[in-house]
Amino acid sequence: MTTSTTDAHSNTTADGIVLETEDLTKTFGTLTAVEDVSLRVESGTITSIIGPNGAGKTTLFNLFTGKHAPTDGEIWFRGSPIGGREPHDIVSSGVVRSFQITNFFDELTALENVRLATQARHTGFRPGDFVRHHGAIGGPIEEANEILERVHLSAVADRPAANLSYGQRRHLEIAISLAADPELLLMDEPTAGMSPEETRETVELIREIADDVTLILIEHDMDIVMDISDRIAVMNKGSLLARGTPAEIKRDDRVQEAYLGGGGGE
Numbered sequence: 001m002t003t004s005t006t007d008a009h010s011n012t013t014a015d016g017i018v019l020e021t022e023d024l025t026k027t028f029g030t031l032t033a034v035e036d037v038s039l040r041v042e043s044g045t046i047t048s049i050i051g052p053n054g055a056g057k058t059t060l061f062n063l064f065t066g067k068h069a070p071t072d073g074e075i076w077f078r079g080s081p082i083g084g085r086e087p088h089d090i091v092s093s094g095v096v097r098s099f100q101i102t103n104f105f106d107e108l109t110a111l112e113n114v115r116l117a118t119q120a121r122h123t124g125f126r127p128g129d130f131v132r133h134h135g136a137i138g139g140p141i142e143e144a145n146e147i148l149e150r151v152h153l154s155a156v157a158d159r160p161a162a163n164l165s166y167g168q169r170r171h172l173e174i175a176i177s178l179a180a181d182p183e184l185l186l187m188d189e190p191t192a193g194m195s196p197e198e199t200r201e202t203v204e205l206i207r208e209i210a211d212d213v214t215l216i217l218i219e220h221d222m223d224i225v226m227d228i229s230d231r232i233a234v235m236n237k238g239s240l241l242a243r244g245t246p247a248e249i250k251r252d253d254r255v256q257e258a259y260l261g262g263g264g265g266e
C-alpha cells in the first residue's frame, strides 16, 4: 500500500476510489494517534473502522474532515489532496460527517431544521452559518421534504425536534448531513444508545443511504459491523492492523488477538 504513486492518485476516480490515504500520521505532542495509515475506500461501499478505545478511529475522522491537519502523509478525495484543508472546504467538496445531536435547533421543526441545512449548503458552510441563518429559514421546501422522506421522518416533519424520539433525532441528524449533498458520509457510532428496534431501522436506513453515498462508519457493535460492511478497517494503537471483507477480518488471527477475542469488542 505504501507503493502508491502520484499516477495512481490521478486515476483514483476512474478506479472507483473515493478516498485514499497514504502514510497518514497525526501526532499530539509525543503521542502518535494515527501512524502511517494507508487506506483506500471504494465508491459505493460501506467501510467500518473498528478498533479498541484509543486506537485512532476518531482522529482518522478528524483528519478526513479537516478538524486536524496531518502531521505527515496525505489524504485524497476523488484524486484531490484534502489533508489540512479547511473543514468548510472539505464539506463543500463532498465529505460530510454526521454528528450526534449537536447540529440542530430543538425549537424548530424537523422540516425547518433540514431547510436550514440545505440553505447552509448554498451559503458555503462556513462555521457559524447555521446559527447566522437561524430565524431566516429559506432552504427549498421540496428538497427538505425529499430528504425527510429518505430518512423516514415525513410523518413528523412538522414536529419540533425537541419532541422527537431519540431514534428520530438521530435520523434527523442524518437528514441534516444529507442536506449537504455528500458523496462520502462519515458516521460515528450511528446506532449508539438506540433500542433494538431503532437499531434495526437505522441499519436499514444506512443500507438505503449507501445506494447513493459512500459510507465510512466508526462502529463498536460487531454484529452490525459484520452485517453491514463491505470492507472493515481494523485500527490498533494508531496503525491499520488489517483491512478486508467481514469474512477476511473474522478469520484474521492478528485481529482476533488484538481486538475481537481480546475483550475489546462486543
Ligand SMILES: Nc1ncnc2c1ncn2[C@@H]1O[C@H](COP(=O)(O)OP(=O)(O)OP(=O)(O)O)[C@@H](O)[C@H]1O
Residues within 6 Å of the ligand: 028, 031, 032, 033, 051, 052, 053, 054, 055, 056, 057, 058, 059, 060
Ligand atoms: N486533540 C487531542 N489531543 C491530544 N491527544 C488526543 C487528541 N485526540 C485524540 N488524542 C489521543 O489520541 C489517541 C487516539 O484517540 P482517538 O479518539 O482517535 O481513538 P478512538 O479509536 O476514536 O477511541 P474511542 O473508541 O475511545 O473513541 C488517544 O490516545 C487519545 O487520547
